[in-house]
Amino acid sequence: MKFLITGGAGFIGSNYLHYVVDRYPDDQFICLDLLTYAGNYHNIEDLEEKENFRFVKGDITDHDFIDQLFSKENFDVVINFAAESHVDHSIKNPGIFLTTNIIGTQVLMDASLKYQVSRYHQISTDEVYGDLPLNRPDLLFTEDTPIRTSSPYSSSKASADLLALAYYRTYGLPVTISRCSNNYGPYQFPEKLIPVVISKALKNEKIPVYGVGENVRDWIHVIDHNIGVDLIVRNGKVGEVYNLGGHSEKNNLELVKIILKQLEKSEDLIEFVEDRKGHDLRYAIDSSKVEKELGWQRTYTFDDGIKETINWYLDHKDWIENIESLEYRDAYNKKL
Numbered sequence: 650m651k652f653l654i655t656g657g658a659g660f661i662g663s664n665y666l667h668y669v670v671d672r673y674p675d676d677q678f679i680c681l682d683l684l685t686y687a688g689n690y691h692n693i694e695d696l697e698e699k700e701n702f703r704f705v706k707g708d709i710t711d712h713d714f715i716d717q718l719f720s721k722e723n724f725d726v727v728i729n730f731a732a733e734s735h736v737d738h739s740i741k742n743p744g745i746f747l748t749t750n751i752i753g754t755q756v757l758m759d760a761s762l763k764y765q766v767s768r769y770h771q772i773s774t775d776e777v778y779g780d781l782p783l784n785r786p787d788l789l790f791t792e793d794t795p796i797r798t799s800s801p802y803s804s805s806k807a808s809a810d811l812l813a814l815a816y817y818r819t820y821g822l823p824v825t826i827s828r829c830s831n832n833y834g835p836y837q838f839p840e841k842l843i844p845v846v847i848s849k850a851l852k853n854e855k856i857p858v859y860g861v862g863e864n865v866r867d868w869i870h871v872i873d874h875n876i877g878v879d880l881i882v883r884n885g886k887v888g889e890v891y892n893l894g895g896h897s898e899k900n901n902l903e904l905v906k907i908i909l910k911q912l913e914k915s916e917d918l919i920e921f922v923e924d925r926k927g928h929d930l931r932y933a934i935d936s937s938k939v940e941k942e943l944g945w946q947r948t949y950t951f952d953d954g955i956k957e958t959i960n961w962y963l964d965h966k967d968w969i970e971n972i973e974s975l976e977y978r979d980a981y982n983k984k985l
């Protein structure tokens with residue numbers, strides 16, 4: 650089968666490609682990425698030597714370009730990881746989130762319909778369900794929890810999900826959707842909480858924590874997310890939404906303290922800063938549907954996963970330095 654993987658130079662997409670390219674030598678994987686500030690060609694550069702991998706630079710919102718690509722390649726499966734993904738940026742500049750996350754999804758689905766792909770998979774987020782109260786640990790998001798978004802980011806992702814379900818119902822596009830909780834692991838752009846904490850702690854810089862650090866996230870290792878995506882794409886039922894969660898709830902302060910402890914750094918580095926506008930209190934996901942229907946299981950405990958992740962960043966300090974020096978932006982041009 651031939652797969653189009655959009656956003657494959659970002660955090661989760663590049664981990665997905667590292668997971669599948671070796672695992673399925675008979676499948677072809679075309680990575681399409683615009684290499685925005687969050688896309689890093691270095692993340693997938695080593696895959697270029699594999700026969701079943703190719704990189705294409707391009708924009709999912711560019712209708713003509715996407716049409717030509719689909720017409721030339723005859724994809725069987727499309728997995729859309731491409732997105733603007735940072736909540737804080739969406740609060741400052743919502744427009745690009747609507748364009749990339751909603752129009753980009755529409756352009757990909759129009760081409761998927763026209764060229765009759767056998768599966769279109771939309772990578773979504775638990776943030777479409779809004780948040781849960783801190784004092785009700787019994788409550789979890791299920792696939793039937795109503796959409797109730799808080800940020801322009803989550804609203805754009807929810808819009809894309811609704812559009813995907815409409816393309817299934819109206820046009821019969823074979824769609825599946827996965828909604829996942831917060832990911833951690835290698836190759837995460839150093840603007841998100843875990844790589845920010847590691848990078849600042851290593852430089853003995855102050856670590857900003859929103860409010861009093863009480864917001865709870867359900868952390869999942871990126872590999873477990875991608876194992877779930879792979880199962881859903883190959884065995885999931887069309888028209889269905891599947892939740893994927895880490896079953897590892899931590900509040901932000903707890904998480905920062907865990908990282909500082911492993912790095913043997915002082916908690917005095919923590920600095921509480923003004924809370925994010927509309928900050929979601931708690932996310933917690935019920936993954937029992939994908940567990941029961943597709944046999945998905947997490948392979949990482951949080952303790953092992955976070956240790957391994959911190960060690961990865963320690964072993965790849967040059968990867969973070971390269972991003973901070975902005976040299977990563979030239980990586981693709983150097984190959985040409």
Ligand SMILES: NC(=O)c1ccc[n+]([C@@H]2O[C@H](COP(=O)([O-])OP(=O)(O)OC[C@H]3O[C@@H](n4cnc5c(N)ncnc54)[C@H](O)[C@@H]3O)[C@@H](O)[C@H]2O)c1
Pocket residue numbers: 655656657658659660661662681682683684685686687688689707708709710729730731732733734735749753772773774775806828829830831832833838
């Ligand atoms: N990071 C998380 O914890 C998390 C959790 C749940 C769901 N998700 C979802 O997973 C997906 C991937 O997230 P991520 O954390 O890897 O994001 P990321 O920001 O690291 O990567 C996004 C990638 O998309 C590319 N891209 C952006 N606009 C594009 C365009 N117009 N055309 C082509 N490529 C474009 C970027 O260059 C980048 O490589 C997103 O859809 C996100 O909403 C993320």
